Every structure is written in C-alpha cells, then in structure tokens.
Amino acid sequence: MKLLSGNDLKSGKVVWWTGQDWSLHIEDAVDTGDQGEAIAHAEEGARRVNVPYVLDGVMTPEGPRPAHIKDRIRALGPTVRPDLTLKPADPDAGNWVI
Amino acid sequence: MYRYDQYDQSIVDARVEEFRDQVARRLSGALTEDQFKPLRLMNGLYLQLHAYMLRVAVPYGTLNGRQMRMLASIARKYDRGYGHFTTRQNIQFNWIELADTPDILADLSTVEMHAIQTSGNCIRNISSDQFAGAAADEVTDPRPWAELLRQWSSFHPEFTYLPRKFKFAVIASDEDRAAMRLHDIGIRIVERDGEHGARIFAGGGMGRTPMVSHEIKEFVPLSDLLPYLEACLRVYNRYGRRDNMYKARIKILVNDLGAEEYARQVEEEFAGLKALDLDPPKAEFDRISAYFAPPAFETSLSDDIDRRDPDFAVWLDQNVRTHKQPGYAIATISLKPVGGIPGDATAEQMEVMAALAERYSFDELRVTHSQNVVLPHVRKADLYAVWQTLREAGLAEANLDLISDIIACPGLDYCSLANARSIPVAQKIATRFADQKRQKELGELKLKISGCINACGHHHAGHIGILGVDRKGTENYQLLLGGSGAEDVSLAKITGPGFDEDGIVDAIEKVTDLYLEQRTEGERFVDTYRRIGMPAFKEAIYG
Amino acid sequence: MADLLHYREDGPHEEPAVTLDAFLDQSNATAVRLESDEDARALLPYLDRLTLIEISFPTFKDGRGYSAARILREAGYIGELRAQGDVLVDQIPLMRRCGFDSFHPQAEVDRKALAAALERQEYVYQRAADARQPVWKLRHG
Numbered sequence: 001m002k003l004l005s006g007n008d009l010k011s012g013k014v015v016w017w018t019g020q021d022w023s024l025h026i027e028d029a030v031d032t033g034d035q036g037e038a039i040a041h042a043e044e045g046a047r048r049v050n051v052p053y054v055l056d057g058v059m060t061p062e063g064p065r066p067a068h069i070k071d072r073i074r075a076l077g078p079t080v081r082p083d084l085t086l087k088p089a090d091p092d093a094g095n096w097v098i
Numbered sequence: 099m100y101r102y103d104q105y106d107q108s109i110v111d112a113r114v115e116e117f118r119d120q121v122a123r124r125l126s127g128a129l130t131e132d133q134f135k136p137l138r139l140m141n142g143l144y145l146q147l148h149a150y151m152l153r154v155a156v157p158y159g160t161l162n163g164r165q166m167r168m169l170a171s172i173a174r175k176y177d178r179g180y181g182h183f184t185t186r187q188n189i190q191f192n193w194i195e196l197a198d199t200p201d202i203l204a205d206l207s208t209v210e211m212h213a214i215q216t217s218g219n220c221i222r223n224i225s226s227d228q229f230a231g232a233a234a235d236e237v238t239d240p241r242p243w244a245e246l247l248r249q250w251s252s253f254h255p256e257f258t259y260l261p262r263k264f265k266f267a268v269i270a271s272d273e274d275r276a277a278m279r280l281h282d283i284g285i286r287i288v289e290r291d292g293e294h295g296a297r298i299f300a301g302g303g304m305g306r307t308p309m310v311s312h313e314i315k316e317f318v319p320l321s322d323l324l325p326y327l328e329a330c331l332r333v334y335n336r337y338g339r340r341d342n343m344y345k346a347r348i349k350i351l352v353n354d355l356g357a358e359e360y361a362r363q364v365e366e367e368f369a370g371l372k373a374l375d376l377d378p379p380k381a382e383f384d385r386i387s388a389y390f391a392p393p394a395f396e397t398s399l400s401d402d403i404d405r406r407d408p409d410f411a412v413w414l415d416q417n418v419r420t421h422k423q424p425g426y427a428i429a430t431i432s433l434k435p436v437g438g439i440p441g442d443a444t445a446e447q448m449e450v451m452a453a454l455a456e457r458y459s460f461d462e463l464r465v466t467h468s469q470n471v472v473l474p475h476v477r478k479a480d481l482y483a484v485w486q487t488l489r490e491a492g493l494a495e496a497n498l499d500l501i502s503d504i505i506a507c508p509g510l511d512y513c514s515l516a517n518a519r520s521i522p523v524a525q526k527i528a529t530r531f532a533d534q535k536r537q538k539e540l541g542e543l544k545l546k547i548s549g550c551i552n553a554c555g556h557h558h559a560g561h562i563g564i565l566g567v568d569r570k571g572t573e574n575y576q577l578l579l580g581g582s583g584a585e586d587v588s589l590a591k592i593t594g595p596g597f598d599e600d601g602i603v604d605a606i607e608k609v610t611d612l613y614l615e616q617r618t619e620g621e622r623f624v625d626t627y628r629r630i631g632m633p634a635f636k637e638a639i640y641g
Numbered sequence: 642m643a644d645l646l647h648y649r650e651d652g653p654h655e656e657p658a659v660t661l662d663a664f665l666d667q668s669n670a671t672a673v674r675l676e677s678d679e680d681a682r683a684l685l686p687y688l689d690r691l692t693l694i695e696i697s698f699p700t701f702k703d704g705r706g707y708s709a710a711r712i713l714r715e716a717g718y719i720g721e722l723r724a725q726g727d728v729l730v731d732q733i734p735l736m737r738r739c740g741f742d743s744f745h746p747q748a749e750v751d752r753k754a755l756a757a758a759l760e761r762q763e764y765v766y767q768r769a770a771d772a773r774q775p776v777w778k779l780r781h782g
Contacts, residue, residue, distance in 0.1 A: 010125065011195045012150035047127055051145060068571055070510060073519075078511035080439055080521045084178055084193075086160050105764045105776040112762045119757060120731065127752060136702060137731055219702070249766045249776075255738035256711055256769070260703025335708045374715060375770045378777035385780065 001031035001061055003033060004039055005074065006052030014074050015049060022049060024086065026075040027063035065096060072097045099160050099462060100245050100389045104212045110207045113214060117141050118200035125197070140220060140258070141200055142190075144215030144484045147514045152194040153216040154206060158226035158244040158268070159465040163452035166463055167208040170448035176202050180447070183433060183441045185505060185556060186265070187225050187465040189218055192512055203484070214252055215388065219260045221251035221331070223318075225267045227275045229462040231390060232474040234422040237289050240270040242387040243296070243323075248376070250324050257331045261338035262346035264331070265303070270543060278337070278469055279311050279585030280304055280559055282348045283330060288317065295319045300330060300360065301352030306554035308589050309349040312357035314364065322368070325376040329367035333360065392423070393460035399425025403478050410485050413496040418481060427478050429459075431488060432469045432495035432503060435526050436532045440506040441469030442490075450491040450620050458484055467583075468505055470498070500537040501545055501610070502528035506563030509549030509566060515535055516549035518566025518573035523547055526603045531610075540610055543623045544582070559583035561624040562609065563590040565604060575602040580636055592630060594640055605639050612638040643749040645723075646733075648742045654693035654721050674725070681709035688718045695745070698726035707739045714740035714770035730754045734762070740770030 004017035010011060015022035016029035023029070035053035043049045045060060056067035066072050076097050077085030087093035102110070114315070114335045117137075124134040138144075142153035155170065161169075169189055176198050177191040183226055184190055194202070206212055224244040231239040242365075247266055257264070267278040270287035278284035284299040295317040302311030318326045333617040337355075339345045352360045401424060405411040419428040433450060434440050443451070451471055455463045458480045464472035476484055488494040497503045504527065507513065509520030524547055531537055546560030557563030563578035581590030597605055610623070612635060617626045627635065647653050658674035661683060672693035675681060682755065694713060696706040709720055721743050724736050728746040733755060736744070744750075768775045 007145055007149070009196050011603050012145060012148075014148055025424065044131075047125070050131060069568075070147070070514075070516075073510055077148060078521075079519065080525070103780070105779065109764050109766070109776075116758070116761050123754065128754070133701070133729060133731075146684065169668070187750070219704075252766050253762070254767060255735040255765075256707045257704070258735055259702055259706075295672060313742075315670040332708050332711075336705055340705075370715065374768075378775070380780055381781045483780060 001056045002033060002036050003029045003055050003057035003064060004032045004036045004052060004072075005029075005066075005071065006040070006044070006049035009047050009050040012050075014076075017043075019051075021044065026065065029057065029064045031057070031064070032060075032070060060096075062096070071098065099162060100157075100241075100386065107207070107210070110210070110212050110214070113141075113212060113253075114200060114203045114207050117203055118581075121196060121200055123527055125527045125621050129588065130437050136218055136259075140215055140218035141203065142188075142216035143194070144217060145514070146192065147510070147512055147516075149192065150194045150196050150199070151190055151192050151512070152199060152202060152213060152222055153184065153188050154211060154213050155216045155223045156211075156239050156465050157248050158224055158230070159228050159467075159569070160230075160241060161465070163211045163456040163463070165211055166448050166452035166455065167212050168205060171443040172202055172205060172450070173445040173448065180442055180444045182439075182508065183443065183465050183469045183471065183508075184553060185467050185469060186216075186223055187228070187467055188223055189465070194507075198310075217263070218258075219257045219262050219264075221254060221260075221264045221266065222287045222496045224248050224251070225265070225276055225467060226279070228466040229269060229275060229391065229419065229428055229474065230270070232421050232423075232426075232428050233271050233273070234256065236271040236422075238270050238287055238294055239387075239390045240268045240285075240287050241390050242269045242383060243270075243285065243287055245386050245389075246323070246383060247327070250327070254331075256328075257296045257335060258426050260331070260335055262343065262348075264334070264348065272585060274583070274585040274587070277556065277559060277587075279587040280308070280556075281311065283327070284311050290317050293319060296323055296326075298326070298372060298537070299328075301346050301349040301357065301445050303349045304556060304558050305347065306344055306551040306553070307347075307349065308553065308558040309353060310587050311349075312352060314357055314361040320383060321377065321380065322372060325371040325374070326364070326368050328371050328376060329364045332367050332371075333363045337363075356520050377543040383524075393462075395423045395426060397425075397474070397479070398497060399477060399479065401425060401478060403481060407482070409489075410482055413485050413494055414481060415494040416538070417498040417502065421475065423475070425478055427476050427481060429476050429481060429484060430466070430498045431473065431493050432497055433470050433493075434497055434503050434528065435492060435495045436497075436502055436528045438528075439521050440524050441502050445472075447491050447493055448492065450487060454487060468503060470503070496534065497527045497537060499542045499544065499590045501543040501562075503544075504528060505544075505560070507547040507548050507555035509544055509547075509555075513549060513554075515552055516566070517568035518549050518575065520547045520549040520555055520564075521568060523564060523566070523575060523602060524601055526599065527606060530603050530607065539614070541622055543610070546581075554584060557581070558589045559587075560590055561622070561627070562606060565592075567596065569596065573599065575599065577602060577609075577639070579632065582624060586624075593632070593636055609635050643746045646744040646746070646750065646755075648737070649721060651721075654741060656693070658693055658695045675705045675706075675708075675709060677705045681712045684713065684718075685716050688713070688716060688720075691718065692720040693723060694718065694720065695723040695725050696741075698724055698728055701727040701729050701732050707735065710736070710739040710741050711770050730758050734758050738765070738769040738771050738773070
C-alpha cells in the first residue's frame with residue numbers, strides 16, 4: 001500500500017493522510033493508491049502540510065505500518081527515548097519499529 | 099568573554115525581526131518551502147525526522163552561566179526539557195514549533211545569543227579550542243581571532259549563497275583539540291618575530307569525501323587576515339562546483355586545482371582586495387581582545403588536591419587537565435554517561451553547569467567538539483566540591499577521551515538524512531566497556547559514530563570509527579580504524595564488510611583485545627594500529 | 642517578467658543587453674549580460690563605455706553573481722548593475738550591498754516586504770560595495 005506523510009507546517013509534527021485530513025497516528029493512515037502525489041500537491045499548496053511524500057506501507061492486524069525503518073521511526077518517535085514517543089505509557093509500543 | 103555593544107545587539111535584534119517576518123510570510127504562503135528553506139537554515143532551523151530542530155550558535159564554544167540558563171529555559175519552555183550539544187560546539191533542540199521560533203530567537207537575543215548561520219550554505223559558527231585561555235600550550239587565546247571572524251562572516255553580503263557550507267576552526271596550540279585540519283579553512287595562530295599571525299590550511303573536511311587540509315599560507319599577519327580570507331572565499335564562491343552538491347565543498351575545488359594553484363589564485367585575489375581597505379583597524383582587534391583578558395586569577399594558590407575519596411581521584415585523573423595558571427585546573431564535564439545519549443543534557447543539568455560556572459569558573463563554560471562541557475578555570479581547591487555537585491546531577495562520568503566518551507550524531511532516531519541509528523550503538527559500546535578499570539586500561543581511544551556518510555559523527559577521525567549504512571532496509575555498521583582529528587591528523591580506513599548492531603560491538607572488542615595483546619609501552623590504540631597495520635586487525639575481526 | 646526595480650538617480654538603461662560572447666566579438670554595445678558561470682573580469686577593459694551590466698541569477702541559490710558584482714564595482718564600474726532572474730525579497734538587501742542597483746525579477750516582488758527588508762539592518766559588519774560604514778568604523782572612527 002502507498003501511504004502519504006509529511007509534517008504539519010506550523011508545528012512540524014509528523015502527520016499521516018487519513019483520506020480527508022491529517023492525523024498524528026499511523027493507525028489512521030489510508031492507502032492512497034495512485035493518488036498520493038496529487039493529494040500531496042494539493043495539500044502542500046493549501047499549506048495544510050509541509051514536504052509531503054509518498055511511501056510504501058504494509059497492512060497489519062494492528063493497522064497500517066510504513067515499510068522502511070526510517071518511516072517507522074517517524075511514526076513512533078525516537079527509539080532511544082520511549083518517554084517522548086506517541087505512546088510513552090506502552091513499553092511495547094516500539095516493538096514493531098525495529 | 100565577548101560582550102555585545104549597541105551595534106552587535108542591534109544586528110541580532112534586527113535579525114530576530116527579519117526572521118519573524120520571514121516565518122509570517124511562510125505561514126501566509128508568500129514564501130514557498132523551497133524559498134523559505136535556505137532562510138530558515140541560515141537561522142539554524144531544520145525540518146528533521148519528527149519535528150523542526152533549532153540549532154543555536156555558541157560562538158567558538160564559549161558561554162556564560164546566564165546563557166546556559168537561557169538554554170535550559172528554552173529547553174523547558176519550547177522543547178521537551180533537554181538539548182543536544184553538537185560537534186560544532188553548538189546546541190540543538192529537537193522538538194521546536196515553527197511558529198515559536200521568532201520568540202525563541204528573541205529570548206536568545208536577551209542573553210546575546212542567536213542561531214545565525216548555524217546551517218545553510220554560508221560561513222558557519224567559527225569553532226575553536228575549548229581550552230582557549232586556559233591551555234598551558236597556547237601561544238595566545240585564539241578566541242579574539244575567532245570573534246573577529248564571527249563578525250566578519252555574519253551576514254557577509256558576498257558569501258551567503260556559497261556552493262556549500264563553510265566551516266572555520268581557529269586554534270593556537272600544538273595540541274589540536276578542534277579538529278582544525280578537517281575544516282574548510284583551519285587557522286593556527288603562530289608567533290613570528292614577536293608578532294602573532296595566522297597559518298592557513300584549506301580544503302579539509304569530513305563528509306562523504308574526507309580530506310585533510312593543505313597548508314596554503316605560512317603566515318598571514320593580523321592586518322591582512324580578513325582580506326586574505328575574503329580572497330579564499332571569493333575564489334571558492336566563483337569556482338566551487340555547483341552542479342553536484344556532493345562535490346561542492348571547497349575540499350573538492352582545492353583537490354581539483356591542486357593546493358598550490360588554489361593558493362596562487364587566492365594571492366592574486368588578495369592583492370586586489372588588500373588595496374580596498376576592507377579590514378578593521380588594529381584598534382578593533384584590541385577592543386575584542388580586551389574582552390578575553392585572563393580573569394582575575396588568584397596567585398600563590400596551592401597545587402595540592404585532597405585525593406582521599408577514591409571515586410573523586412578517578413574523575414580527577416581522567417577529566418581534569420593542566421591549566422596555565424598555577425593553582426587552577428580545567429575540568430571537563432562528561433555528557434557521556436554509560437548507557438546515556440552522547441551530548442544530551444537536561445534543563446536541570448544545564449542549570450547545574452551554569453551554577454558551577456558562576457561559582458567556580460569565573461562564569462565561563464565551553465562546549466567541546468566531542469560534545470562535552472568544560473569548566474575552564476577551576477581552583478584546584480574547589481575541584482572536590484565541583485565533583486560532588488556533578489555527581490549528584492549525573493554529570494561526573496570519569497571517561498574523558500576513553501572508549502565510552504563517544505561522539506555520536508543523532509542518527510536515525512532524530513535525523514532525516516540518517517541511514518542507521520547511532521545512539522543505540524553508542525549505548526551498547528559504552529555499556530560493554532563500562533568497567534572503569536577496563537576503560538582506563540585501554541587508555542585514550544576516540545570512538546566516533548555517524549549514522550550516514552555525511553559524517554556528522556566524525557567517524558573518519560575516530561581511532562575507531564563506525565559508519566551506519568542502510569543495507570536493503572536494515573541497519574548495518576561498517577568499522578573504520580586509524581583516524582584522528584588531532585594534531586596527528588589522519589583518516590580512518592574501513593576494515594571490511596559491515597556488521598549488525600551486536601556484531602559491531604563484538605568487532606570492537608576484538609580490535610581492542612588485539613591492541614592490548616600487541617601494544618608496547620606507552621602506545622595508544624591508534625599508535626599500535628599505525629605500527630602493526632590493518633591486516634592484523636582484519637585477521638582479528640574476520641579471521 | 643515582473644517590473645524593474647531601480648535604485649539609481651539616472652533612468653534605467655533601455656537597450657537590451659547582448660551576451661558576453663557577442664559583446665566581446667563586436668563590442669560597440671553599451672549593455673551586456675553575464676550568465677552566472679561567466680567571468681566578470683572579461684569586462685574589465687571595457688567598463689568605462691558600459692552603461693548596463695546585467696547579471697543572471699538562474700536560481701536564487703546560485704551566489705556567483707554576488708562576487709561578479711563586487712569585482713565590477715571594485716574595478717570602478719559606475720554604470721547600472723542589474724540582477725536578473727530568480728531575484729527575491731530576502732536576497733535583494735545582500736545584492737544591494739554587493740553593488741547591484743537595479744533588479745529585474747522573474748516574478749513580482751512584494752514591495753512592502755522588500756522595503757522593510759531593505760531598512761531592517763541599521764548596522765553592518767563589513768565594508769562592501771555600497772556606501773555603508775561597517776560597525777568597526779563606527780566604533781573607531
């Protein structure tokens with residue numbers, strides 16, 4: 001599957017395309033099929049996202065996951081600071097990343 | 099240390115307002131990201147893996163307690179309670195919001211700080227010897243020279259859109275603590291006939307094509323320095339490659355032309371520039387130098403230190419160096435706790451360091467290119483009290499220049515350019531070699547880790563270097579041996595096929611074991627490597 | 642192409658500029674255009690009869706034109722020095738310091754933002770091709 005990600009222009013936070021909007025959570029991401037570049041272009045033009053890009057993902061029982069390690073680390077947060085990730089309370093949150 | 103006058107302050111304040119305007123134009127859509135990117139980079143603002151990152155300049159690594167407290171305040175107010183000290187003696191914050199950056203810069207300007215030219219294709223923060231003004235082996239304090247360069251290079255109208263970034267280092271000692279020979283231009287202040295001048299080296303650098311710089315001029319007197327450097331930069335700006343960003347650094351130009359030809363072109367340009375009266379009068383250098391006059395050292399202090407506490411004695415022997423003033427010492431605060439993140443400090447730790455500087459070190463701190471912090475002027479009689487405070491704050495690791503004093507770039511945990519994580523490797527190595535006696539037995543061993551070939555972790559300059567690469571989507575680590583960023587400068591060589599994270603730690607153990615077995619009296623790891631050569635080490639690793 | 646921005650007492654030079662090669666070939670033109678990779682020093686013998694030198698900025702990130710401009714001013718050129726191409730608000734103040742006194746941007750420049758940018762820095766650290774006094778001069782006279 002093809003996911004679409006970028007950073008929020010104002011805050012810089014990592015965001016994922018949900019079909020209508022942008023979410024901080026990879027679980028909300030959708031397959032953009034062959035529409036990723038077009039959505040990226042329109043959303044960037046509207047300044048709803050900064051430097052968007054299309055990436056490979058895989059669907060798992062827990063939801064969509066980026067295929068590449070760099071995007072997986074983007075989806076969670078720094079592996080060396082679990083307290084600063086999106087799921088600081090979950091000690092296993094990073095298990096799928098590496 | 100240097101203090102702003104009305105002009106410096108006005109320039110920095112105007113810069114804050116300029117960036118406020120630029121951010122507003124970006125948010126309104128008047129500037130595209132492509133147009134905005136070089137502008138934000140010239141204010142130290144990157145878009146990293148998780149967020150914007152702001153790199154704040156610490157000119158030549160010198161700061162006072164008030165400035166360090168402001169960094170702590172920014173960490174708390176705008177970031178997540180910590181900062182990361184960098185290999186260019188700066189500090190960066192990892193979780194910054196674009197909309198906050200003008201306010202952060204405004205806060206910084208109240209303590210005479212800024213983020214000017216901490217990135218971008220311009221002249222970057224001038225780096226220097228962290229022991230400047232304290233080192234027993236310096237001919238003079240190099241920082242007035244560095245400050246002169248800071249002012250000259252700030253918003254230089256001709257050199258703000260260079261082919262690529264441009265890094266200066268200035269030292270004034272035999273010992274090179276600033277990796278001077280691995281800079282675009284390295285300057286060593288020397289004395290000739292009672293006069294100080296600059297010995298100039300050009301074309302060094304790390305990155306994907308590491309090169310050691312070439313000497314291009316034996317002695318440039320102070321009165322010629324700025325026109326000479328202006329000439330160096332002009333030749334580079336005109337003829338440095340712009341077709342390929344990986345070949346755009348000055349080292350490629352110097353290498354393509356040959357150092358002699360580059361030097362000749364610089365001389366030709368210099369002859370024209372010298373006639374233009376571009377350079378400040380000696381009075382300006384003297385004005386700057388006055389700020390770097392030695393602090394009011396007490397005289398006739400005792401050199402005795404009470405070593406009865408064995409833990410203190412270990413730290414004393416490892417992290418404290420000779421000061422030029424009797425009765426004083428230079429103390430390095432390690433930001434490399436075993437298992438920690440190299441170079442990171444919490445806001446609370448920054449405040450502890452600030453307080454120690456104010457109380458015990460004439461209100462001065464230094465950031466080192468090895469990502470540690472120095473208290474440059476501590477009375478020997480105060481060292482025990484300093485150490486006790488550091489220990490309470492988790493800052494008393496006794497590992498300066500040992501195997502666990504690792505330089506590591508942020509790597510794939512933070513950096514959008516990285517191919518592999520650096521920090522977990524550093525943590526595993528430090529943990530494997532945590533035993534103090536074992537580290538001490540291995541002696542001086544500079545281990546440096548980069549998470550990609552851009553080499554921010556200086557792996558080419560490590561006695562042991564590690565380069566993280568992406569091998570078909572998994573992290574892989576190559577091992578390099580024999581580099582040095584010091585006065586015995588050399589570039590490390592790759593041993594062979596790479597390893598996974600655990601494999602690289604095992605490989606390091608094998609090479610250090612071989613060193614212990616082969617070394618002769620007084621040899622450091624890198625000396626043994628140089629003497630017995632790569633094949634023996636390869637055999638130990640892969641054999 | 643957007644409006645010309647002009648910072649000279651005399652009016653803008655109207656004749657089109659010829660290429661450097663064409664100029665060196667026949668050389669009775671009074672206006673010449675330098676591409677960013679061309680050597681400004683090739684013009685030094687002819688400066689007193691040139692009234693316009695146009696320097697191209699194919700992208701704002703290509704900074705060679707800044708050096709070209711200073712070289713021409715240092716050699717005594719007093720005619721119109723025009724930056725043409727990807728010329729943007731935030732680069733124009735630096736270009737002014739390097740001796741450019743007219744600008745022909747590809748895209749319209751926000752005049753209000755530009756006016757603010759040009760006035761923002763009261764002080765400068767270096768002597769350059771403009772008349773501004775560096776702070777060391779203000780400090781020491």
